[in-house]
Amino acid sequence: MQSSGANSMERVRSEREAGFTDVHCHCLPGLDDGPPDVPSALALCRALAADRIRTVVATPHQLGRYDGLYDAGTIRQAVTQLNGLLGEAQIPVRVLPGADVRIDERIDDLVQSDRVLTVADNRRYLLLELPHEVFIDPEMLLARLGPAGLCGVITHPERHMFLAERPEYVRRWASYRPCLQLTAGSFLGGFGRRSERAAWAFLQESLPLVVATDAHDTAGRAPCMTDAYHLLSRYLGRDGADILCIENPRRLVAGEDLAMLSLGMGES
Ligand SMILES: [Fe+2]
Numbered sequence: 001m002q003s004s005g006a007n008s009m010e011r012v013r014s015e016r017e018a019g020f021t022d023v024h025c026h027c028l029p030g031l032d033d034g035p036p037d038v039p040s041a042l043a044l045c046r047a048l049a050a051d052r053i054r055t056v057v058a059t060p061h062q063l064g065r066y067d068g069l070y071d072a073g074t075i076r077q078a079v080t081q082l083n084g085l086l087g088e089a090q091i092p093v094r095v096l097p098g099a100d101v102r103i104d105e106r107i108d109d110l111v112q113s114d115r116v117l118t119v120a121d122n123r124r125y126l127l128l129e130l131p132h133e134v135f136i137d138p139e140m141l142l143a144r145l146g147p148a149g150l151c152g153v154i155t156h157p158e159r160h161m162f163l164a165e166r167p168e169y170v171r172r173w174a175s176y177r178p179c180l181q182l183t184a185g186s187f188l189g190g191f192g193r194r195s196e197r198a199a200w201a202f203l204q205e206s207l208p209l210v211v212a213t214d215a216h217d218t219a220g221r222a223p224c225m226t227d228a229y230h231l232l233s234r235y236l237g238r239d240g241a242d243i244l245c246i247e248n249p250r251r252l253v254a255g256e257d258l259a260m261l262s263l264g265m266g267e268s
Contacts, residue, residue: 016242019054020225021249023119024100024127024155024181024212028078031070032060034216038085043218045086045093051223053213057098057253058082059127062116064102072117075099096120096253100127100155100214103138108148119153122255127181128152135162142176152178153252156214158186158198165194167201179208179248179258184228185221187211203236208258210248236263 025048026034029041048056058079060070079097086093099117101107110116111126119125126145128138142152157163157170157180170180185191186199203209211232213223225245232241243259251258 016246019052020229020245021055021057021253022048022053022213022215022223022225023057023098023153023210023249023252024059024214025056025223026058026060026100026214026216027056027095028058028060028075028082031075031078032066034060040217041082042085042089042091044215044223045082045091045095047218048213048215048223049091049093051213051225053223053225054092055094055096055253057096057120059098059100059119061129062099062101063104063107063110064129064131066102067104071115072097072099073114075117076121098127100129102129102131103136103141105141107141108144108150111150112148118150120253120255122253123149124151124255125153125179125252126150127155128178129155130157130160130163132160135160137172138178139173139176142173142178146176152176153181153210154178155181156183156186158182158195158202159191161194164198167198167205170202170205170207174207177208179210179252180205181210181212182244183214184211184223184225184245185213187228187231188224190224200235203261203263206260208248209244209261210252210258211244212249236261 029035029038035041076097079095098119182199186195189196215223229245248258
């Protein structure tokens, strides 16, 4: 028991040194509202590398207003091309395929028919984006994902006007064990006071949590994982920040069960 704990601490330490994994980033050129062209995609990837992110899941929007514009195959191809360009430009970032999927009653079928992409194509975790303008409760959808072998990852609930005011609402979904993806910039106040307050409030909830950048560019939506990690370390201790920013992003990509944050982990 002790040695497996020691091994796991050792692994986290080496992952800390290896850099971050970002599970939500709009870095593919010309697909959605991320970089419009290759030079700006490379600039964003340079910013990711400078932020110590070494692995990034490219998550262009799927469904919603992007419904039918590109499919899973197009995203995989764009990822392969971007990885080639990153190699030529010697930018030390590895890109994996994924998508930021607007909730839709067809999702489980669309995953099965390979039109909608899971995180790192692992067919386990699926990023789910709620519409911004209205609140549509994803409970029924979460209930259908489990039997299909999928687990929902609700993206940036702290930036949703309904959930930001009622973080405790997510307890209704507890039996489906969705993961909540909080945005690095929210902890730093980059999305306003309400999202900042809500991001910290969601840390109290007993659901798996993960932090990602949801970066779109190098200006207003630039990656800031390192700053968020240091801030979270100050308040949660290093073990807590490691779970949110290092361990759970790695597990999401690997399709493994997620670690739970335990408040009161203290400084380490
Ligand atoms: Fe996104």
